[in-house]
Amino acid sequence: MNNKYVDFITDEHLLQCIENLYASYIKAKARISKKKFYNNKIDTIKLTFDAKFNNLDEESLIETEVLRQIDKSINNSIGTFHEQVLGGIEGFEIGNLSGFDIKASDNTLFADIKNKHNTMNSSASEALFQKLARYADDYKQAKCYWVQILAKGSFNEHWKGDINGKEYSHSRVCKISGDQFYALLTGKKNAFFELYKALPVAIDDFLKNIEKEQGESINSALSEIKKETEHSRRSILDQITFENYSYYLGFDNL
Template sequence: MQLLSWISNEHLYSSVERLLIIAEKSLKTSESQFNKNVLDPFSALFQISGFDISHEEWLIAEKTRQAQKSLQNHVGDFHQIILGKVDGWDNLETGQIMDLVHKDRKIIAEIKNKYNTVKGSDLSGLYQAMENLVGYKHSNFKDFTAYYVTIIPRKPERINVPFTPSDKEKGARFSTNEAIRLIDGASFYEIVTGDPDALFNLYKCLPKVIEDLTRKPMPVDTQKNLFQYFTSAYGTYPSSTNKEIG
């Protein structure tokens, strides 16, 4: 059974499996490198005392935190890979100026996992790179629309507005250019797939995909709690308000 209408099960499962492998490697690396990293002994002391936890509990939490930090760097890549598998879209791979392109629709996009992934001081450089791509007459992307995609937005609401960060040299915001835009993940998934609930539907089917790959069932209560995190990040939309994961 096809889980999503806009991506094959083969591509979906391979993309999820890749991230699961990275997660497993991140935890193993955290454990093997733990004693090689310089730990903050003051932070450890006050966490154990202030949180009223044992050293063993702190140790598990600290190793998990380090692994989580490594994994989060790859979650944005997961979305880039997923979106790049949709018909007509090309994943430009790591190291290129932009992440995704649809040549026929004249769209390019830079994908970041969270609204604060890029430091404020670096946003002006991103804007200028986009401006050069869509405005320079000899650019391969002349007259395209460039999107800066934050998969997880600052607020649980949909946005698709001109991207106008501060110009750090002039101390003022860049002028509005309708072809250079800031957009949240749910809205961009809709642009790519045509499904207004594409991001929700992806999230909804992930527990099944993960269960199939790991052969480990995910408790229903866990899935419901995870769904609450999704709605906290994105709110609800008309066709998915009363849906549940599972």
Template sequence: MKTFLPWIEDEALVSAVEHLVKKALGAKADAEANFGKNVIDPFSALFELSGFEIDVPTWIKSETARQAQKTLQNHIGDFHQRILGAVSGWEDMKTGSVIDLVNHERKIIVELKNKHNTISGGRLADVYKTFEDLVMPKSSHYKGYTSYYVAIIPKTKRRYDKTFTPSDKTKGSKCSENELIREIDGASFYQLVTGQKYALKELYLALPKVIAQITGKTLSDSDRQGLIGFFDEAFS
């Protein structure tokens, strides 16, 4: 059944959202339970109190939220992998695999990250080399496949689908252009997977409804509009 979105079954969408909601609740509980077990930077706390004009209880609340947010963000990429892997023709290769997603019919393999800065610049060459070892050798199962390095949240709003040529510090130059080794932004990749130009925004707009179904909590109209503004700032 497809009540929320035309390109993914409700069961798969709800399951992915429910998994992430549980991770969020767990991150919050862990941050509160373990606050202070990691060494607190007292200098940072001092200058934040002074510069942000807040008191200690407010700082503790903010720091706890920051720690929980950091944990949650580690799971956002996994959420997108679950969503995209549930689209017809696509397969989620799960955590620990060399690649994240594959579509054998369209001959595509994917390395997916949530943000453009998830991997440091020096390690991007390693991603390139992994792709090269998968799509170029005649003996490889993925010989001739097109490989994509996906950053769901790009560095700029501009959409792109281009050859992936990160700097290789071992060679002192950029990796060679190869039409089978590409990089793409999140909105464009969602379009590539689903065939829907605005699939990523469709997902974002559907999520509050799914979350409300799972948790019973609904967003106010003002919060909903504010969040849509954040999305448009990132992807317009």
């Protein structure tokens, strides 16, 4: 495969995966209206420290807070990005909400992918083990994996242990780090590293070939707040504080 980026998936497939993730970013940003921004009470005491200690002007401060709010949604989308990349490797396919994230076309491998190692509580871990064990029982030649893209080590090992007071073990249920899983599916030891090195180039190429989104909504919350300040004559931070805490003693004087 004579590619520009990596040699285990086509350039077209990688660019499509990047485009899908870009769409998730735009969608996540567009959801942050002022109402959404205020869904959880804004800690304006913390924002005051952030502004002063990090030397941020008020607009940058609010943009940073908006990005923090969308971070969870984006983390989920990053996991989907890896599923889509891995699904482009010859001999493998994505699950499309079928109960698994990745499987071998010949049913010799099933995997559930988590972007970070610490995204599950004990109940979720137990449910995942039981699901993978069912696939292993149904497909006698299959190995089944809990994939941790960002793990605390590099490993490919039997998954066993005590979960919620019960001892779990299955000869073909394993846990594996992201680098080892990319190596397993591609047959290339450094495949994950190669993706990491290729991404900046591929992302730049993608961005050069798209029209800039008109009126991106990342600042929709900020623009709504700024519109309020035109009438109230408050600073942006005072406006947010007033709209969140005007019922607190003295805060109605802002």
